[in-house]
Amino acid sequence: MKLHIQKAERCDREVLRTLLIDAADQLAGEGSCLLELRLPWDGNLILLADTRARPILISFDPDNSQAALINGLQAADRLAIALPWANKVYAPLQNRQETLKLIVISDDAPPGSDAVLAGNPGLTLFTCKVLRVNDDLGVLLKRIDRPIVRSDLAAVPTPEPAESTQAGVPVDETLPSLSPEERLYFRQL
Amino acid sequence: MTSQPSLALRPATASPGYPASEHDEHSGTQRAESGLKPGTADHRVILFLLDNPGQAWISEALSRAVAQRGQQSLAVRLTPGRGETADEAVAATLAHSPNPGTLRLLTTTSPAVAQTSRCNHIVLAVPANLSGIVTAYRRIKRLADTATPNLGVIVMGSRDQHSAWRYFRKLAVGTLRYLDIPLLNLGFLPARAADHQGDTGLARVGERLLHCKFHSQYRPDRPGTPEPATE
Numbered sequence A: 001m002k003l004h005i006q007k008a009e010r011c012d013r014e015v016l017r018t019l020l021i022d023a024a025d026q027l028a029g030e031g032s033c034l035l036e037l038r039l040p041w042d043g044n045l046i047l048l049a050d051t052r053a054r055p056i057l058i059s060f061d062p063d064n065s066q067a068a069l070i071n072g073l074q075a076a077d078r079l080a081i082a083l084p085w086a087n088k089v090y091a092p093l094q095n096r097q098e099t100l101k102l103i104v105i106s107d108d109a110p111p112g113s114d115a116v117l118a119g120n121p122g123l124t125l126f127t128c129k130v131l132r133v134n135d136d137l138g139v140l141l142k143r144i145d146r147p148i149v150r151s152d153l154a155a156v157p158t159p160e161p162a163e164s165t166q167a168g169v170p171v172d173e174t175l176p177s178l179s180p181e182e183r184l185y186f187r188q189l
Numbered sequence B: 001m002t003s004q005p006s007l008a009l010r011p012a013t014a015s016p017g018y019p020a021s022e023h024d025e026h027s028g029t030q031r032a033e034s035g036l037k038p039g040t041a042d043h044r045v046i047l048f049l050l051d052n053p054g055q056a057w058i059s060e061a062l063s064r065a066v067a068q069r070g071q072q073s074l075a076v077r078l079t080p081g082r083g084e085t086a087d088e089a090v091a092a093t094l095a096h097s098p099n100p101g102t103l104r105l106l107t108t109t110s111p112a113v114a115q116t117s118r119c120n121h122i123v124l125a126v127p128a129n130l131s132g133i134v135t136a137y138r139r140i141k142r143l144a145d146t147a148t149p150n151l152g153v154i155v156m157g158s159r160d161q162h163s164a165w166r167y168f169r170k171l172a173v174g175t176l177r178y179l180d181i182p183l184l185n186l187g188f189l190p191a192r193a194a195d196h197q198g199d200t201g202l203a204r205v206g207e208r209l210l211h212c213k214f215h216s217q218y219r220p221d222r223p224g225t226p227e228p229a230t231e
Helices: A012-023 A022-026 A065-081 A083-089 A113-119 A180-185 B028-033 B053-067 B085-096 B110-118 B131-141 B159-178 B200-211
Strands: A004-008 A035-036 A045-049 A054-063 A101-106 A121-131 A136-143 A162-168 A169-171 B008-010 B045-050 B073-077 B103-108 B119-125 B150-156 B183-189 B216-219
Touching: A004 B103, A012 A022, A012 A035, A012 A121, A012 A136, A022 A054, A022 A101, A045 A065, A054 A065, A065 A083, A065 A101, A065 B131, A065 B216, A101 A169, A113 A121, A121 B085, A180 B159, B008 B053, B045 B085, B045 B110, B053 B103, B053 B150, B053 B200, B085 B110, B110 B131, B119 B131, B119 B159, B131 B159, B150 B159, B150 B200, B159 B183, B183 B200
Parallel strands: A054 A101, A101 A121, B045 B103, B045 B119, B073 B103, B119 B150, B150 B183
Antiparallel strands: A004 A121, A035 A045, A045 A054, A121 A136, A162 A169, B008 B216, B045 B216
């Protein structure tokens, strides 16, 4: 049997979503599970949990890496605020309040990817190519290496877990999110 | 029906958020000696908003440090009970140790408690990393939702003074630029009590707190408020 491998001319976002879910083990590790097929925010988002009960947010765009990155960062910020709630809703997270990881996938590296990766240890970038193998579609994922590892930088700002001042009565400990200007300012020291 | 304690909060006499003159002649000892008379004067309170419960040693060590300067002080964890507001919890701590001359160092890890306590002099213990700075900024942003407190910062776990200054400056420029809130640099301490070598850092922070008169003044001036007793 001959294999005819060629790059797919154009990939529909929903097709790519399916391919990425199929490749979840490669992205989030073996044994990862799907929490949400899509999230109600801008961009193309998928929410997974890995075997260590960490929430993994995937933001992808087949042909606009900048949009994938910006939408991913925005969604990560929103999700970080909602993390105490998410930990209660999604059983695979085991209410362990683990830090959110963000994976951004597009056809190319987003602009300034070196600086973005250096400032966000919790961020992973992948490039993807959708291939047609005979009559089937597959996705080729390639991780973009991290140029600098800086242990003192935050992945994604996360709120503190809800604290109780009395048994059974949670106090709202939600912290406000950062505006884009603030986020830019606090990106690095 | 029992009456609820009510507290009126007044700003401290020093310029809020800014250090007093280097030549301020009031030492901690002098202020302790001229202590406020029980039952008629304000209680002096500093609220420590800690990054995590493991930092509770800070207020206890600082309490000892300022005591060495002749200032009576007491470190108390602020934990509002069931149905109790943060203000009522503050009142309870004042009632349990009623000498108003004592400087109360109250600690909490809860921004919500800090926000509702009406204590307008708050010290933040900020870990020396970018994540710690961002979290501190978001906490300050939350505090600024309802009031503009006077905020002091202790940088925790920095390598040296220069490194601590860089972290403080990053946070202070951010709060000034985006929230219009100045911060008072109180110095730096090691991340853990076990790493502490000597009391130089603590003495410096304690001296700064006393020198700048960085405290809130609570006055129990409404009917129904328990009258402070002498110790």
